[in-house]
Amino acid sequence: MGFHGGEDGYDRNFKVIKTGDLDNSNTENGKKGNKGKFAAAAVLVIIIGAVSYLYKDNIKEFAAYIPIVSETFSKDEAEKAVEMDIESGSKSSFVGYGNEYLYVTKDGVKFFDANNTQKWNYTYTMSSPVTVNNGNYTAVAESQGRVIRMYNETGEIYTVQPDGAVFRFSINNSGSLAAIIKSEPGYKILVYNETGQLLMERFEQDEGVYPIALDISGDGRILAVSYLDTTGIEMVSKILLFYTNKEDNKNTESGDFFGSIEKEGCVVPSVKYMENGSFAAVGDNIIFSINLQCEEEWTVDLNNELKGVAFGNGKHMALALGDEFAGEEGVNSNTVEIINSSGKVTGSYDMGVPITYISAYENGVVIGGNKNFVCLNYNGGVQWEYTATYDVKDIILMDNAKNVILVGNNKAEFMKMN
Template sequence: MDKNDDKNTNDKNVNTEKNSTEVKFEGSAKTSSTIKFEGSDKKVSKVVKLQNKNQDEKPQIKDKNINEEKVVETTETNLTKDEEHKNNENKPQLKVIDGKKSESKNLNKKRPKNKIDTKEKTEVKNSEEKNDNKEQKPKKVKKKKIEPPKKASNIKKLKAMKPTKKQLKSFVKQNKTSIIAVIAIFVLILLSFLFNAKNIIKIGEKQVMFYKEYSMSSKADFYVNGDDIYYVSKDGMLYLDKKGQTLWSDTFTMAAPYMLNDGGYAAVADSSSKIINVYDKTGRLYQITAAGEITTFAINPLGCCAVVCKVGDDYRVDVYSNTGETMFECARASKDGIPLGIDISDDGSIVSISLVDYSDIKIKSSVLFYYTSKADAQSIESSDGLVSAIEVPEAIAAIVKFTPDNYCIVASDTSIMNIDCSSVNAFKKEWEKTFDNYVTAFNIVNSKEIAVAYGEAVNITDEKAQAQENTIHWYNLKGRETGSAKADNRIDYISSSSYGTIIGANKDFVAYTSRGRELWKYSAVQNIKEMKFYNSVDRVLLIGTTKMQLLDVKKGVTMQEADMEKNTEVTTQAKTTESTTGA
């Protein structure tokens, strides 16, 4: 088709309709599209013919679903230059895609008359070749951004109202209690945060003042006497100063030494033997050779020693002065009961013995009191010096302990009681405290208070007793409770002195006052047998199975044992110059 034919065709299709331009798209015999443009001064009608690669007049479409891009050829009318320029600026150029209209991107570009850009021809060819092989990808639809609603112009910003001094004073006065409570809570939270951030420290070699190593088979035991330490093993006794230096030593051989102490004196006896050695800070005072195998013994603050030994089938009780001389002796038949506990009063005038009778179906105990001097025994017309006897039915009375004012505490598995021995010939029970729980540990605190550790409830339906499980309670000598504390585990160890009470629960050791206030806590890694105060709240003896350490501890903190075993072999010779033979 040449240019003249195009022009004639355009002239035939011109229609004069007012204020409208009609464009007809002729693509096939069946379909056509008509678009009207409003606002044109001239009445122009244009017939748009679709170009096809293989045909001049009618394009061939292989598939209706295939989107083919086609370029529209337009013929321009013979208008004036001014009108042509005006129409070219206002008139959008169109492309037809599958019978739908779209605006061309190049709206402002002018085209030469009756010519098609070679670039557009190339695009037509390329698009048709691509559409022969695959479908055209659908265009992505951009999501419109949702703009926030505009603020209303008639809304004004509210200004903060500043209260007057009078209003502030009134508010504070009305809410004084609440404000104080809030401030107090804030301060407590702050203090607890600061405290918990720093209350856990590691205990290592820096805190160890000195230590002693020994073998596990040495049966080592320690007793603090002021600044000095009694150190006993199966091979002898050492007396150490605060630097760990040996002041004196005593050599002996015992299979399983057991040490008791009171008032600066220490007595050491061997199991299944007849020998007892008594010491003070100067060395050995005297040695006792009992009439039979020693079953139990005691020592008082004067250095007097009371001993129970088995002779044949019966038992014998002997009391010795601080020079080793016999003060008192008596025999007890085994049919009366087996002696479990013994103690001697602080002035040495009275000895008490607890007997347990297993011969009947129900167990029963009794506590016997004797005068040690013959003159006192004659005053009551007693041949053996027996003053009084207290019955403890259905219980095992295993502990008897005198206090400085001649009261005697009797502890059994069911109760504790205090016996008044101060009145001549008139001993009587002052008070008794019955246990609702099984007792796991017991200790006399500085001869002034009693510390009792409770285990499981005797009656499983007793809620109060269940609440007391794994607790420690302190009682004064009048039987009144002075304090208590709760442990995380079963309490199986109690050590006490004038500085406080140390309890052991598994590998955790906690120091308390007798009011139940925690002083410090120590978490051990190794197995610890005992922990004892050393002349201060801030120093303790840590006694393990193979090593004793004198530690500096810090009040109000939780201490965790560091791994100190790595440097032990290197520093042993530097810190410890003395050791027991064969230990």
């Protein structure tokens, strides 16, 4: 096991958290020795205003999981249907919409149907666009820029222009948006509804306390924010829950947040709303779940270094695990474990080589290392295996796991895996 807990104790790549973001070194003190290194790195990232935790989101969350029969194939067995040239430096990315797709570059967003016919096109100028997808909605923002644009399959829905640099943002499956904005002398938390109307604005100016992650509930009513408190001897992570509307806030004891969970000695750079009505919080050495009453439902201590995490269908997450912590018995290094929102392991796969890519979709999880890629279902079954002949930076699963977009530095291949 890569983690342990009680019987009921839990859970568009490294789209979600890239390799190295949670990479810690073992020390004689085991897990505790890893905490300081990552915490210090996280603080540095925040101070310099970097956005290494921005999601393409990064998070692929869908309504249902469609199981697919497992099979394997080689490159020779993959049917290449269409190839698209990608201009070097275009910062291109793709988001699947069933058998259609969104194509995002630094010059704009285009939507293509199943026949690769362009349906619409919106232009802009961004030096480094970052995408976050949830269901039918995709948000595009300039890394450290001041604009966030929301799209669905019909076109652009709204644009917001916060008065500070975008540090991180997330969306729900209704098109509501939450963002952390760097605004001197501190940070701001902003929440917009599905039409782009500002619902909530919160100023964060406490010295040594940094907001590093956030997500919003499916109905847009509750916001979860992960803070890193560096004011004490040991780092403390605090997850606070807020109501996003003023009427609900009036009924809270503080008139501000209505609940909080604290974890000493860990950093929690990922918070995600799950389909069962809870927030999953992923830390460098711990995973836990918080319900909408801000009660901790379960907690799991990790026994291996966490190299990456990908959220898939709203019911599962996939953890890419590295070496065991000193003094702990975990799984083999380079193993992926698939965890459901109740904290149970539903599948496991030993990659055998260092994992440098992980991404999750409605119909499966894709992991990669050394140009070798494997697609798993949410029970850990192999749906296909693939060895690339060039550097692949992304693999998008479309309407089923056999239809993929293989994205390289200079081209994208639309392939059917036989």
